[in-house]
Amino acid sequence: MTKTKNLYLLGSIALFMAACSSSGSENKDGTSTLSGDTAITTVSKDQAKNDSSRLQPSETGFIQQVATGSLMEVEAGSLTTQKSKSQKVVDFAKMMVTEHNSLNKELKELARGLGIQLPEALPSSEQSNLAALRQLQANEYDQTYMDLAVKDHAKTIDLFNGAVNFKNEKLRAFAERTLPVLQHHNEMAIGIDSVIRVKKPDSRGDDLPNVDKKHKN
Numbered sequence: 001m002t003k004t005k006n007l008y009l010l011g012s013i014a015l016f017m018a019a020c021s022s023s024g025s026e027n028k029d030g031t032s033t034l035s036g037d038t039a040i041t042t043v044s045k046d047q048a049k050n051d052s053s054r055l056q057p058s059e060t061g062f063i064q065q066v067a068t069g070s071l072m073e074v075e076a077g078s079l080t081t082q083k084s085k086s087q088k089v090v091d092f093a094k095m096m097v098t099e100h101n102s103l104n105k106e107l108k109e110l111a112r113g114l115g116i117q118l119p120e121a122l123p124s125s126e127q128s129n130l131a132a133l134r135q136l137q138a139n140e141y142d143q144t145y146m147d148l149a150v151k152d153h154a155k156t157i158d159l160f161n162g163a164v165n166f167k168n169e170k171l172r173a174f175a176e177r178t179l180p181v182l183q184h185h186n187e188m189a190i191g192i193d194s195v196i197r198v199k200k201p202d203s204r205g206d207d208l209p210n211v212d213k214k215h216k217n
Helices: 003-010 045-054 057-083 087-113 124-134 138-163 169-196
Strands: 199-201 207-209
Touching: 057 087, 057 124, 057 138, 057 169, 087 138, 087 169, 124 138, 138 169
Parallel strands: none
Antiparallel strands: 199 207
């Protein structure tokens, strides 16, 4: 399976690294991380139903996309901790698992308060993407995983940039406090991706990078 084919098969993997955090606590270096202790106010079923009916389609879609993407983050991160031989990649994957488990918990409470039912498992399309990822080995696996980390983070940042303009105050606040962490994770992904990228000679024997060096948010 070639690199190009692998990326094609995995291209639809849900937002990578969909919301990299939601509640910001400060590290010593000033960066934010997820907190699993974010308090969500409990509301009645009637209130939740009313909140749900007031959501715009784009707001409901945002919640579903983030939920699916965050589940994918945990699954892909767990797989990477088993398959990768790079400590940098493993450490990044462990962080994704830890933070997205916290995110999943918070998002579930937020969605419940808004009367939204979240998926409990990945859709079949994402299961297929994970199966394709499992077939990769060694450097090819690390490069594909980190390439996806960079590309999906860029897409997720765009998604959250739109969400900061939502009418729903809870979703807008969620997006605003998540964006800085997404950007921090994207910077980390770009840095690791550049380190583990391997050059392969083409048919003429010239060393050419097998992935694009330009990553944009």
